[in-house]
Amino acid sequence: MNLHSAVFYSNDLSKAIPFYTEKLDFKMEYQQEDKFVSFIFPNGARLGIKRKVEEREIPGAQTVFIQVENIKELYEKIQKTDIKILKELVIQDWGKNFSILDPDGNKV
Numbered sequence: 118m119n120l121h122s123a124v125f126y127s128n129d130l131s132k133a134i135p136f137y138t139e140k141l142d143f144k145m146e147y148q149q150e151d152k153f154v155s156f157i158f159p160n161g162a163r164l165g166i167k168r169k170v171e172e173r174e175i176p177g178a179q180t181v182f183i184q185v186e187n188i189k190e191l192y193e194k195i196q197k198t199d200i201k202i203l204k205e206l207v208i209q210d211w212g213k214n215f216s217i218l219d220p221d222g223n224k225v
Contacts, residue, residue: 122155122163123181125223126174130154132220133166140198141225158183177222188213 127133130151137143137156143164146157156164169176185191192206192215203224204216217225 120162122165123179124165124167125179125181125219125221126169126176127166127221128169128176129220130166130168136200136220137164137166140195140200180224182214183225188215 125133130153134145134148134154137154138145143156144158145154146163147153147155151168152170153165153167156166158164164181167174189206195202195215195217201218202215203218204214206213206215219225
């Protein structure tokens with residue numbers, strides 16, 4: 118069994134899309150007007166961003182973990198942008214990690 122996709126909720130896709138495509142270099146797979154966008158990763162996993170339409174869809178309440186080849190290089194690139202760094206790059210027993218926030222406050 119493998120994870121196929123995860124979905125974040127957004128108040129404004131016009132801010133979310135450039136954040137993921139231009140700042141994080143995600144590859145957009147599909148877009149449905151101003152309602153939904155899907156990004157695909159090399160391993161086939163997907164991250165969807167859906168415009169909030171229901172009360173239970175709360176932007177900023179989700180978290181996703183993404184594995185990258187060169188975390189230090191990515192972290193240094195992000196430091197040079199206006200991306201909000203929530204947690205600085207640290208080395209844990211299980212590996213290196215850092216956290217950022219997308220325009221809706223979702224944790225990546």
